[in-house]
Amino acid sequence: MKSIMLYALSTCPFCKMAKRFFESRGIAYNSVDVDLLPEEEKEKTVAEVQRISGRRAFPVIVIGEEVIVGYDELRIKEALEK
Amino acid sequence: MSAEKMLCPVCQVAFLVKEEKIPGKKIICPVCGAVLILEKERDFWVLKRPKDMTPEEEIRSRVENFARLRGYYFNEMKEPLIEALLKKYERYGDFYCPCKIDNIPENVCPCLETRQGSVERNGRCHCGLFWKEA
Structure with missing residues (x-):
């Protein structure tokens, strides 16, 4: 089972759709609403998101080694099947 | 009544306003679509965000x-x-x-x-x- 990390914002609909995608399929995943983190932790997490995705936009989904920027169901499915 | 470039306070792009300048006139920014209101400040015309909209x-x-x-x-x-x-x-x-x-x-x-x-x-x-x- 690949580890899944979802970096999200509490205000972003595609982030909610990504959560629903995993939940509706019973796939275990970790997620964090970056905008709701305490300031210091937020900065650290945003820096990490920027390092792996090159952007400061959400969602960013990490499946195993693969980084998916934005909500792309096809790429999520492919990454899960790899 | 000459056309004048005015700054949109939302997208910060200046665009040409050709309409007759009347205080309170509603103008739509052609770049971002913001609804703006013409106001006169001292001798200058400016565009402001509407105060009468929620x-x-x-x-x-x-x-x-x-x-x-x-x-x-x-x-x-x-x-x-x-x-x-x-x-x-x-x-x-x-x-x-x-x-x-x-x-x-x-x-x-x-x-x-x-x-x-x-x-x-x-x-x-x-x-x-x-x-x-x-």
Whole structure:
């Protein structure tokens, strides 16, 4: 089972759709609403998101080694099947 | 009554205003779709954001004008995004992009990358508010 990390914002609909995608399929995943983190932790997490995705936009989904920027169901499915 | 370049206080782009200048006249920014009001400050005409609109009326009219100007359409994601934009307004004081962490002028909806044509390239804006047929 690949580890899944979802970096999200509490205000972003595609982030909610990504959560629903995993939940509706019973796939275990970790997620964090970056905008709701305490300031210091937020900065650290945003820096990490920027390092792996090159952007400061959400969602960013990490499946195993693969980084998916934005909500792309096809790429999520492919990454899960790899 | 000469045409004059005026600055949009939302997208910060200057555009030519050809209409007759009357205080309180409503002008729509051709770049971002913002509804603006003509006002005279000392000897200068300026464009201000409307004071008689609720935040919800303001953002709805802005995104609808922008979509009309660009030929974009909305889908079922529109309402969750309007709600998210209003949440951003409440929390951070302006309609910052609900899918970006930085609450800065270039991320005010419609954000800079959207104004610069990301919908043409990707079929939708990053958030999924504005869509265009491929």
